[in-house]
Amino acid sequence: MRLELREITKRFGSFTANDSISITVEPGQIHCLLGENGAGKSTLMNVLFGLLHPEEGEILIDGEVTTFADSGEAVRRGIGMVHQHFMLVPVFSVAENVVLGFEPTKSFNRVDYKRATEEIRRISKEFNLEVDPDAIVENLPVGLQQRVEILKALSHDAELLILDEPTAVLTPQEIDALMSIMRSLAASGKSILFISHKLKEVKAVSDVITIIRQGKVVGTAKPTASEGELASLMVGREVILTVEKSAFAPGADVLEIRDLVVRDDRGLVAVNGVSLDVRAGEILALAGVQGNGQTELVEALTGIRPVESGTVTLNGRDITNVTPRQALDAGIGHIPEDRQRYGLVLSMSLADNLVLNTPKRAPFAKHGTRNLRAVDQNAHDRVQEFDIRTTSIHELVSSLSGGNQQKVIVARELSRPLEVLIASQPTRGLDVGSIEYVHRQIVKHRNEGNGSLIVSSELDEVMALGDRIAVMFAGKISGIVDPSVSREEIGLLMAGETQVEHV
């Protein structure tokens, strides 16, 4: 399918989300839409998918002007969308999800599951997307769930696939698998519109790159363009992709973890005898594929999850199995991995979120009542200091962009004296500009002589930040290496190989 968007303009009140955007996607092409969060990529895709209606401009499919009343119509015209948050019913089977809305039926309006299953098997085979049609979606790993989304789009005879930030929730292996799926789909003649802000992926898979900033197309590029060029087009200024760090001068051990064993929600051992030391003035980066116990480890350190055995000491003080309150008071700063669920109270204001960890402490409270003036003052200061973009400190934190939400958390955690900072996936889902910012703050904190434990499944991040890199696999530390080692070596450790020499 040849898709052409001509001068699409979409406004929300006085805000112009898309400002006469024109894009052409050729058949069999992987066209990437690169832009920061809030640049208007998702709005454009929702316009294309019939969920929003543009004020101006037209959509042409194979040269023919088309309008979509709703997404059902877009689907019928051969447009398939893989949403960032999967549009799958978790308790339904793969087959039920794929046929939903387009069910084959037999007598009495019954859904013909036999035919549905056969159809899914056929498409699976055709595009090499193996998945069990009878499996319940919620039991599938994320990568496979995404595959179901792609299958769903293909089963509706999609000729153009929109992939909205498809790699945000995937592990590195799953990303590789997705890329090869994309390539083979394109080879079979499908057009792909790939939305992302991750430069490496974009370069790896795209045929053409269109860069969007603040609702406008600011340029197109070939995948051969350097990451620096792409990043500066996207952000609108020079971006420093490497993090400047002062010389590594580690001090004494701050956080000592000894033989820690922690169980997960299902009662299985998730952290299996982990010992780690975090020293003052050092960033210990903890790498590893998601789900190898990192989450449980961090939860145990911050008092959210009980420790089964082993000890945690902070500056010689035993903090094993403390409450989250005690952990905060002991001087642990925590940037949780899911900022919306654990880092912020979305329905509260920016100012309130900035004092969530110290609401009862002076100066924010006196005699059991809140000192709102101090809270506001603090918010003003933090907004200035951490460059949080907001119209007001009383704005609900849910209305901020992801990057600014993360800045709120970083501001809150780093603006009080800490013994150690524990940050989990601190830049997940953030755009380049925000990543740069968060990294600088973490490094600044380290340069001031503080210890940090940074958990990340992004290899780039681990290698950029870590003074030492510990790799976790299956609940154990499979190795601790110097950041100068090759990506392959860390990759091996992430896969559980332990022959690499320890530092």
Place this chain on the structure above:
Amino acid sequence: MSVEELTPAVDTPSVRKVPVGRTRVIGVIIVVIGLFSLIALGLNTSSRAHSALTFSPVDILTNAPWHLGTLTLLTFWTNVILGLIMIGVGLEVLWRQPRRGVMGRFGFISVLFLLALLFWAVRTPGPSQVSFIDLTSILVGSSEVTMVLIFGSLSGVMCERAGVVNIAIEGQFIAGAFVGASIASTTSNYFYAAIGGLVAGGIIGWILAFLAVRYRSDQIIVGVVLVTMLSGLSSYLNLQIFTPYPKLNTGNVLGNFAIPLLDKIPIIGPVFFNQSAFFYLMLLLIGGVSFALFKTRYGLHVRAVGEHPHAAATVGINVARVRYINVVLGGAIAGVGGVAFISQQGQFQPGITSGLGYIALAAMIFGRWRPSGAVVACVLFGMSVYLADNLQTYNIPISTEILTMFPYIITIFVVSGLVGRVRAPAADGLPYQAG
């Protein structure tokens, strides 16, 4: 806050923390019930006392060319054995902590306990006037309440599967009962009464849907308000209309319609084949609702809307329409349930439904939002309501109020997750906002 975004997270930690040993708690409860039965109802009785279980027909004249006779048991040993079985099941739950079927076991234990209680109550020599348990009459007697409950919980299933909490079942009962009583009194025809109840319940459903879908109001609040309003309105109208014109509320009870031959089958006959038209309608509805929800295309859409309305919307399903249709249909079913209730009671009185709508809601939860499960729960709850009403007859030294609490206590067990895992439709009660 809008609809909770379903993020199939990379790993979903801490979302569903299952405290270890919840199953154990239920195991302990079962063991305690078993011990109570063993000691208080079994070992405590005289070893000479005996209890009789009869299967005699309700009406000798109309249905009974047969006679199954009477089963006479030694109360002591019967209850000791029942108690031991209960303890055994409890220990099994404690020991193995099964993941599935805990709720089924609990239901089974409840039935055994009720049996043990009855055996104990009718023991001779004993304090009770009644010297035998008539299984048929218990089943037939409780089937009246059970039927009304089933109408209610099917209504609940219809609404909640589409993501709208229908706490207004009680209100729909009241509306149906009021309208049904007046139509049945004036026309002497329960067919018209049923139509009237259908419309009345449907309107209440529509109000709920309108406020929940169009204005995205809190469905629980709307539901409670509707019940309160209808109970007040029905009292008022009763005073203003039925009191001055008693002809509008004469109360005529709908007779039974026996299905030839089938009604002669022991036990099953009187329970299933010698009932009022409403009972047969209910049987059809159970099948119909199950079929519609789990086999048809429309049912798949309904369940998708109840679980993940955004996903449904992206494949072109009209979320608002599905919700309107289901909530209006659900209201209509409960409205007919109200008429069915009146067809047994005759006259309408304020407060006549006495919380049956809430028990129906509880049964639906106990039945895990499935028609089949809800029916089983309704039978159990119907039995306990019936027994609560007839405790006097058996001279059981438990206050009626305690037994009346039974459905609610079980519901608390269920929703607290003590009895296995229950999961409401994910978007149940959450307003949907497009985009």
